[in-house]
Every structure is written in structure tokens, then in C-alpha cells.
Amino acid sequence: MRLVFAGLSAAGLLAAAGGAAGAEAPETHDGGAEDGRRSACHLPEGWEALAARRPDFVVLGELHGTAQAPAFLENTACALAAQGKRVLVAIEMDAALDARLQAAWALDQSGFVAALGGPDWKGTGKGVISQAVLGGLIRLHAQESAGAAIRVVAFNGVKDAAQGASLGESTPEATHEAAQARNIAEAARGGHYDLTLVLVGNVHASRQPIVRPGIAYKPMVMHLVNSGSVIALDMRYASGSAWFCQLKAGVALLPGVPIPTEQVECGDHDCAGNAGEEAGAGEGPPAISLEPVSGARSGYAYDGTYWAGAIRGSPPAFAPM
Numbered sequence: 001m002r003l004v005f006a007g008l009s010a011a012g013l014l015a016a017a018g019g020a021a022g023a024e025a026p027e028t029h030d031g032g033a034e035d036g037r038r039s040a041c042h043l044p045e046g047w048e049a050l051a052a053r054r055p056d057f058v059v060l061g062e063l064h065g066t067a068q069a070p071a072f073l074e075n076t077a078c079a080l081a082a083q084g085k086r087v088l089v090a091i092e093m094d095a096a097l098d099a100r101l102q103a104a105w106a107l108d109q110s111g112f113v114a115a116l117g118g119p120d121w122k123g124t125g126k127g128v129i130s131q132a133v134l135g136g137l138i139r140l141h142a143q144e145s146a147g148a149a150i151r152v153v154a155f156n157g158v159k160d161a162a163q164g165a166s167l168g169e170s171t172p173e174a175t176h177e178a179a180q181a182r183n184i185a186e187a188a189r190g191g192h193y194d195l196t197l198v199l200v201g202n203v204h205a206s207r208q209p210i211v212r213p214g215i216a217y218k219p220m221v222m223h224l225v226n227s228g229s230v231i232a233l234d235m236r237y238a239s240g241s242a243w244f245c246q247l248k249a250g251v252a253l254l255p256g257v258p259i260p261t262e263q264v265e266c267g268d269h270d271c272a273g274n275a276g277e278e279a280g281a282g283e284g285p286p287a288i289s290l291e292p293v294s295g296a297r298s299g300y301a302y303d304g305t306y307w308a309g310a311i312r313g314s315p316p317a318f319a320p321m
Helices: 010-019 031-040 047-051 068-082 095-105 109-116 131-145 161-166 172-189 220-227
Strands: 003-005 057-062 087-094 150-156 195-201 210-212 215-217 230-238 240-247 264-271 287-289 304-310 318-320
Touching: 047 287, 057 068, 057 220, 068 087, 068 131, 068 195, 068 304, 087 095, 087 131, 087 172, 095 109, 095 150, 095 172, 109 131, 131 150, 150 172, 161 172, 172 195, 172 215, 172 220, 220 230
Parallel strands: 057 195, 057 230, 087 150, 087 195, 230 304
Antiparallel strands: 003 318, 210 215, 240 264, 287 304
16 A cells, blocks of 8 residues: 655645644744754753763653654754754654655755655554654754754664564564664664664563563563663653544454454544643653653553653654555
């Protein structure tokens, strides 16, 4: 199936870049406004404690389909680059598209936006590469064009059959996770970066094996630790909405039976927060806590959390035609 950018022209992409990342995101979006941009983005509260651990990789586990997780990534990358740091931004885009992404990143700003608006970019339509993610990339590219040391990598899944075979894993799930880690690590080794920031679904960011009926495998982070020091953070947020797909009302999920497309509903859905009921849970600026998250109840484990605030949905950037 051929997939294209979800109905936006180059002008539409620029408009999306202006609003995709939410109120927390920087307000200036072009290279000529770099001074204003540097003052607009800032590191989250708690970053000093994280930086003191000198990680090679900071992995932000996210709830897909929100504007707030990409904004957190963007603001952090922007602020680090403004300090003169060399930053690699790793996004959960199909790794087979990385060469095309690198070619687009090497263009000037207008060329980059035009390239993103062209055909043959793929997406799941499930919020992994959302308009918020793409808008953030456009703004970071503008900062890079003005002299900042920011690079990107598309790391999701195997690049090709040869890479998949070389990983030596026994299941598709395990191969996928190992490929994610290898793609990130190889890109990081090639650029002598001060830090690699990774935005990925929070299952892949767990430090604990994924165990499901009939299968168990290591998530991406458990592979990535072999390539450097990692701090893995889980997303904390207040109630709002997220763009995701779910079964329509009354549809039963049957083991081993494919789900017809017409039985799935994708859109901006209400989503309860996961920050608890304590006073002020829906307030406060972006922040990081390095209190470890136990996997005893959830089945997942992280080095800490990052606070993204009240969430709102961001639709997919790339949708099936």
C-alpha cells in the first residue's frame, strides 16, 4: 500500500510546524529568528541531576499520539544545542527511510520542508510519527540550518533483510527491538555526539523484559545499554486526549484472527492521566524525576519519569492512501 503525507502541502507543513508542539513549544520557527528561539527553549526542571550522571543516551518513553512528548523532546534538544552541544535526535520512523531523511536534512530549510511534503513517506497512521513530531523536526532543522549541531536518525525496525538476519534473534518482536537499538547506536557512534535523545513508545524504553503469553523478549533499551550509558524515562501526564486506534464498540478480539480495518476506529480519544490524584498533578512546567519506576505492577521498569503536563492529541503526519 502506498502512503503519502496526510494532505498537507509545503505551506501546510510550515503551518503545522507552527502549532504542532503545543503551548510549551518555542514560538519562533525560522533560522532568521534564531536568537529568539534560543531564549524560547529551555531544559526541563531536574535536568542538572540527569546530566550529572553523564548518559550517552536519554530515552523518552512516550504515549504515542500526543503533542506534549514531541514538544518535550524538541525543547530539550533545542536548549542543549543552544548551549553548543552536539545532539542526535532519534525518532521512531521506519529505518528503511533513514537515507531519505538524511538527504532531506542536508537541504536548506525550504528544501527540507518541500522534501517532507513529497510522496513515498510511510507511516502507520497510529500517531508514531505525528504532526507534532514532524513540526518539531522542521523547527529543529531551522535551528540546525542556523548553525546548531543537531542531527536526526530514523531508527524503527530493520533496515533490510540482511540486517534482520545479522541480529540473530528468534522472533519478529525480538528482532524489531534489537534493530531499533542497533540503528540508534550506529548513528550515535558515527557523529561523536554529546548526547543522543530518543523518543519511542514506552514499552521499548523499559529496562525489564516484555513477557506475554507464549513469548518473552528484551525491549530496545535492554539492547541499547550495551552501547553506552542509558537513562530511560517514562512519560507522566495529566488527563486530556491522544490520537490512537482502538476496536469499535462491540467488536471482539479473537486470538489468531486478523482485525479488519473497518472494525478499527482511529482518532483523537479522551485519555486519563497517569500522574495520580495528588494536588497539582495537572500543573507545572516540564520536569524530570530520577526516582526509579518499579516494574512490579506494570511489568515495565524505568530510571525515572518526565512530566509532560495535560496532553492533547496530535494526528498522524503520514496516513495511508
